[in-house]
Amino acid sequence: MDDIFSFWSGLSEEEARIHPRDKKVFTRLNPSFEHPYFAEPFRGRLQTAPVVLLFLSPGLHERDLSVSAQEPTYYSQQREGHCDLPMECEHQTARIWGGKIVKQFGVDYETARSKIAVLNISPYRSKEFDDWHLLAALPSARVTLGWAQSVLFREAEEGKRIVVCLRSSGGLGPTTKFGKSLYAPKCTRGGMMLLGDDRDKIVSAVKRAIL
Numbered sequence: 001m002d003d004i005f006s007f008w009s010g011l012s013e014e015e016a017r018i019h020p021r022d023k024k025v026f027t028r029l030n031p032s033f034e035h036p037y038f039a040e041p042f043r044g045r046l047q048t049a050p051v052v053l054l055f056l057s058p059g060l061h062e063r064d065l066s067v068s069a070q071e072p073t074y075y076s077q078q079r080e081g082h083c084d085l086p087m088e089c090e091h092q093t094a095r096i097w098g099g100k101i102v103k104q105f106g107v108d109y110e111t112a113r114s115k116i117a118v119l120n121i122s123p124y125r126s127k128e129f130d131d132w133h134l135l136a137a138l139p140s141a142r143v144t145l146g147w148a149q150s151v152l153f154r155e156a157e158e159g160k161r162i163v164v165c166l167r168s169s170g171g172l173g174p175t176t177k178f179g180k181s182l183y184a185p186k187c188t189r190g191g192m193m194l195l196g197d198d199r200d201k202i203v204s205a206v207k208r209a210i211l
Contacts, residue, residue, distance in 0.1 A: 004147040007140070008041055008079045013072050016079070019123070021139040029137060033057075033124035038075040040125070041144060043094065044117030047081040050209040051115055052152060055167040055191060057122040059097065084113040101166070101191055105206040115210040119152070121145060156182035162209050164202060166191035181205060 011019070016038050018026055026033075040058040074090055077083050088095040099109045102116060122134065122141050135141045156163035157179025165184040176185050176198045183202050186194045193199045 002143040002146065004041065004143055005047065005079075005081050007143045011076075011079070016072065016075060019140045025134070025137050025139070029134065033122070033126050037125045038072065039123035039140070040075065040120060041079065041123035041140065042081060042117060042119045043078055043098075044085045045082055045114060046117040046119060049115055049117035049161070051112075051162045051164070051206050052117045052119055052156075053101065053191075054148065054163060054165040055118060055120050057120050058125050059127070081117075085109070085116060085118075087113075104192055105203050105210075107207060107210050112210060119144065119148065121148075153178070153182055156180070162205055164193075164206070166193070177201075 008019070019039060043058075046052065074086070078086075085098050086094045095109070098118075101118075102109050102112045105112075121144050122138065123144075135145070152161075152163055155161050159180030162181040163183065166187050167189070177183050183198070183205075185198050185202055186196075188194070193202065
């Protein structure tokens with residue numbers, strides 16, 4: 001099994017837009033991802049964060065292209081898995097979006113920056129993810145799923161950290177909780193948990209891990 005951090009390390013600026021092992025898939029299947037942008041497999045301190053939020057892919061905003069063109073160092077540092085979630089001066093779109101996502105857990109963004117990480121199964125940007133077949137075709141997506149299922153999910157089931165699947169179940173079934181702290185709640189397309197007992201329990205667990 002590939003280690004997700006080794007997989008994404010040492011890439012040139014060009015390779016950081018489309019991973020070298022994904023290029024054949026892009027040539028063969030012509031996916032609808034916006035690949036002029038830098039890939040973003042994860043964000044935050046994924047190596048150590050006590051809370052990890054799982055999504056299908058990073059979203060897309062018109063501001064992202066200018067940020068990507070000007071700040072390759074930001075993405076390079078994020079791919080190491082040791083950086084806090086970004087401040088607005090580092091990545092405005094990510095900061096605005098992150099603030100909305102984090103708020104649903106009852107914690108403020110500044111407190112959460114070093115405690116929450118975001119993991120994307122597909123690292124490539126799109127406004128609406130519809131290329132489900134690519135999750136099996138893209139080596140990068142297979143590496144993420146393999147690492148999540150063999151490392152991250154195991155740690156969550158053992159209670160070593162909390163994982164909340166907000167836009168993808170990562171191959172989990174319809175159950176909303178697995179082991180001690182692996183959750184797959186019902187969510188909106190934008191990653192907002194729906195109201196209910198499950199949501200309340202997840203919010204409480206995340207707040208305990210962060211505050």
